Amino acid sequence: MTELFLGVDVGSVSTNIVMINNKNELLEKKYVRTMGNPIKVLTKAMKEIGNKYNDNQIKGVGTTGSGRNLANIILGADIIKNEITAHAIAGINFTPEVRTILEIGGQDSKIILIENGIITDFAMNTVCAAGTGSFLDRQSQRLGIEIQEFGDLAIKSDNPVRIAGRCAVFAESDMIHKQQLGHNQEDIINGLCEALVRNYLNNLAKSKKINKTILFQGGVAANKGIRKAFEKYLGEEIHIPEYYDVMGSIGAAILAKEKFKKTKTTNFRGFDATNVEYKVRGFECNDCPNMCEVVEIIADDKILARWQDKCGKYSNYINSDDNLA
Amino acid sequence: MKITFPHMGNVYIAAKGLLEDLDREVVLPPPITKKTLDLGTKYTPESICMPLKINIGNYIESIEKGADTVLITGSCGPCRFGFYASMEKKLLKELGYDVNFISFDPPEGNPKKLLNEVIKATGTNNYFKIMKAGIRAKKLLYATDELLDYSNYKRAVTIHKNKVDKIMDEFYSRIEKTKGIDEMNSLIRSSYNKLKLIKENKKDNLKIGIIGEIYTIIEPFVNLNIEKKLGYMDVIVDKALTPSKWVSHHLGIGQIGISEEKKKWKKARPYLKALVGGHGRETVGSAVIYAEEKYDGLIQILPFNCMPEVVAESILPSVQRDHNIPIMTLIVDEMTGEGGYQTRIEAFIDLVKKRKESQNDRIIFRG
Numbered sequence: 175m176t177e178l179f180l181g182v183d184v185g186s187v188s189t190n191i192v193m194i195n196n197k198n199e200l201l202e203k204k205y206v207r208t209m210g211n212p213i214k215v216l217t218k219a220m221k222e223i224g225n226k227y228n229d230n231q232i233k234g235v236g237t238t239g240s241g242r243n244l245a246n247i248i249l250g251a252d253i254i255k256n257e258i259t260a261h262a263i264a265g266i267n268f269t270p271e272v273r274t275i276l277e278i279g280g281q282d283s284k285i286i287l288i289e290n291g292i293i294t295d296f297a298m299n300t301v302c303a304a305g306t307g308s309f310l311d312r313q314s315q316r317l318g319i320e321i322q323e324f325g326d327l328a329i330k331s332d333n334p335v336r337i338a339g340r341c342a343v344f345a346e347s348d349m350i351h352k353q354q355l356g357h358n359q360e361d362i363i364n365g366l367c368e369a370l371v372r373n374y375l376n377n378l379a380k381s382k383k384i385n386k387t388i389l390f391q392g393g394v395a396a397n398k399g400i401r402k403a404f405e406k407y408l409g410e411e412i413h414i415p416e417y418y419d420v421m422g423s424i425g426a427a428i429l430a431k432e433k434f435k436k437t438k439t440t441n442f443r444g445f446d447a448t449n450v451e452y453k454v455r456g457f458e459c460n461d462c463p464n465m466c467e468v469v470e471i472i473a474d475d476k477i478l479a480r481w482q483d484k485c486g487k488y489s490n491y492i493n494s495d496d497n498l499a
Numbered sequence: 500m501k502i503t504f505p506h507m508g509n510v511y512i513a514a515k516g517l518l519e520d521l522d523r524e525v526v527l528p529p530p531i532t533k534k535t536l537d538l539g540t541k542y543t544p545e546s547i548c549m550p551l552k553i554n555i556g557n558y559i560e561s562i563e564k565g566a567d568t569v570l571i572t573g574s575c576g577p578c579r580f581g582f583y584a585s586m587e588k589k590l591l592k593e594l595g596y597d598v599n600f601i602s603f604d605p606p607e608g609n610p611k612k613l614l615n616e617v618i619k620a621t622g623t624n625n626y627f628k629i630m631k632a633g634i635r636a637k638k639l640l641y642a643t644d645e646l647l648d649y650s651n652y653k654r655a656v657t658i659h660k661n662k663v664d665k666i667m668d669e670f671y672s673r674i675e676k677t678k679g680i681d682e683m684n685s686l687i688r689s690s691y692n693k694l695k696l697i698k699e700n701k702k703d704n705l706k707i708g709i710i711g712e713i714y715t716i717i718e719p720f721v722n723l724n725i726e727k728k729l730g731y732m733d734v735i736v737d738k739a740l741t742p743s744k745w746v747s748h749h750l751g752i753g754q755i756g757i758s759e760e761k762k763k764w765k766k767a768r769p770y771l772k773a774l775v776g777g778h779g780r781e782t783v784g785s786a787v788i789y790a791e792e793k794y795d796g797l798i799q800i801l802p803f804n805c806m807p808e809v810v811a812e813s814i815l816p817s818v819q820r821d822h823n824i825p826i827m828t829l830i831v832d833e834m835t836g837e838g839g840y841q842t843r844i845e846a847f848i849d850l851v852k853k854r855k856e857s858q859n860d861r862i863i864f865r866g
Contacts, residue, residue: 464532
């Protein structure tokens with residue numbers, strides 16, 4: 175029987191699930207929009223996969239993304255990894271000679287530098303959304319075009335309009351000015367792509383040496399305009415892996431596979447676990463002025479986990495290995 | 500007279516002990532919470548650095564608890580901390596709080612003014628008494644720092660991390676009700692002994708040095724409990740700046756030229772010869788020293804738009820390259836969402852761990 179491994183990446187914009195075998199071949203790939211409801215999206219996608227496979231084929235589960243702990247509670251993960259490491263593992267697996275990974279997701283963007291298959295440096299932006307997918311999403315809406323067409327339109331232009339890319343708010347007003355001056359849409363879109371890339375390189379890649387081979391991962395890699403802009407500014411060829419949009423979950427699956435090699439067991443709660451109805455309840459703790467908004471997950475009237483309390487009063491109660499008062 | 504002062508890591512313990520030994524009544528500001536930050540951001544200029552915002556929050560909360568005198572220390576470093584005392588005075592006055600101010604500004608040719616302020620704060624002009632209490636308070640400060648460092652170490656090397664948390668939580672809740680240096684010392688000793696009993700069962704821990712701006716390094720609310728987070732990842736941490744180190748530089752051997760601070764300046768020389776304000780030069784020097792001491796990685800923490808640390812930040816990549824040590828910078832601000840920080844810290848520890856493993860592999864190969 176083949177050994178299968180699940181990788182789950184619960185991100186802010188999309189939730190991705192992949193299944194690989196022990197040769198790291200991709201058997202299943204799901205890319206769904208999170209739509210602010212990760213639990214529903216995740217259980218639905220898992221049910222669809224559960225129809226084709228049975229529980230004891232699954233030998234390991236890895237979770238990543240900003241919702242990695244949530245995914246762990248629902249699925250029972252063997253490894254919970256941050257998305258930076260997960261992206262790097264996947265990139266190295268498909269392209270062993272990779273030196274630089276550019277990753278642009280929905281809410282954050284990252285740069286990862288690699289030497290001899292080991293991460294040597296990384297940077298991640300969260301303070302500013304100017305260099306992320308959400309910004310492009312928003313601007314394409316404003317211009318009234320589908321985000322899928324965005325890249326194709328951009329590469330039609332030879333004459334990008336210069337748009338300030340430092341800040342999303344400035345970029346937007348700058349763009350409107352240029353639009354009102356009568357520049358054509360392709361040039362504006364191309365200008366936006368270049369602004370985003372400039373922002374990325376100035377903010378994240380500053381003082382970092384970008385060596386080839388360069389990989390471009392994350393949902394935004396589908397945008398040809400951004401790829402072209404990167405190639406223009408870096409003067410190097412940019413490679414886009416085949417499964418660029420689910421690299422994080424592939425990384426998580428690979429890590430789960432490696433864990434299984436050592437432990438030979440899995441925490442996977444089975445596909446049936448996705449049939450349970452999960453309820454999330456939030457309450458404000460008023461014991462101190464921090465007023466933490468504690469979140470708890472309930473299934474079958476049992477509290478599975480609590481988090482978000484600064485003092486650990488609620489989360490320790492569930493997770494502690496020894497009894498706390 | 501009911502004296503209060505801003506929070507800064509553990510300093511409140513020694514300050515409280517000192518004043519209480521001199522028979523002054525102390526009103527401790529409540530522990531820093533979101534409310535403190537909200538008050539601070541509401542009443543301070545938007546672009547000022549974060550420590551001032553929290554100071555103002557502390558004062559307001561203390562005044563609500565009954566404090567009528569605010570004790571502020573000045574500084575000579577050319578960074579915005581230099582005008583904290585005057586600015587805070589002005590802000591509180593504008594807000595309509597009728598309180599007294601005592602500020603310990605550096606003497607700068609007018610030692611009499613500082614002495615007058617000291618007499619106002621301590622309520623006595625018996626210098627011998629003040630000196631004696633000062634020395635005892637300094638020892639208390641060292642002991643508190645030692646306890647904190649020891650708890651961080653223990654958290655990293657044990658699997659019973661909850662027990663460490665529990666002992667420290669209890670310590671912090673009891674210290675507020677303890678009066679005077681003697682009682683405080685005995686509480687520290689008993690907590691230390693409790694920590695000692697916890698079994699150590701992890702070896703080959705990673706060692707990470709924390710460098711950067713002093714307030715953000717030592718105030719756990721501001722740095723999102725980084726020491727605890729790293730402890731839970733089995734990482735041993737060392738801070739480049741602690742209240743003890745600061746005191747020993749400014750009120751001790753620092754003045755005669757053999758202190759740690761002077762050593763840091765020397766190490767920073769190839770990169771930064773001049774004073775850039777705050778602890779910018781020290782941050783660069785500490786990074787070099789940690790690298791030479793074979794630490795596995797460094798984390799720099801600074802409040803958003805802290806000028807001296809921004810200078811240091813732009814120099815650190817050169818230190819990273821020359822000394823072959825990973826360095827990550829975390830900028831803290833009013834954000835209380837911890838997700839992004841957690842991700843970056845986890846990824847950084849992964850990086851450092853993998854790097855160490857591969858270095859060890861290479862050594863074995865050669866051997």
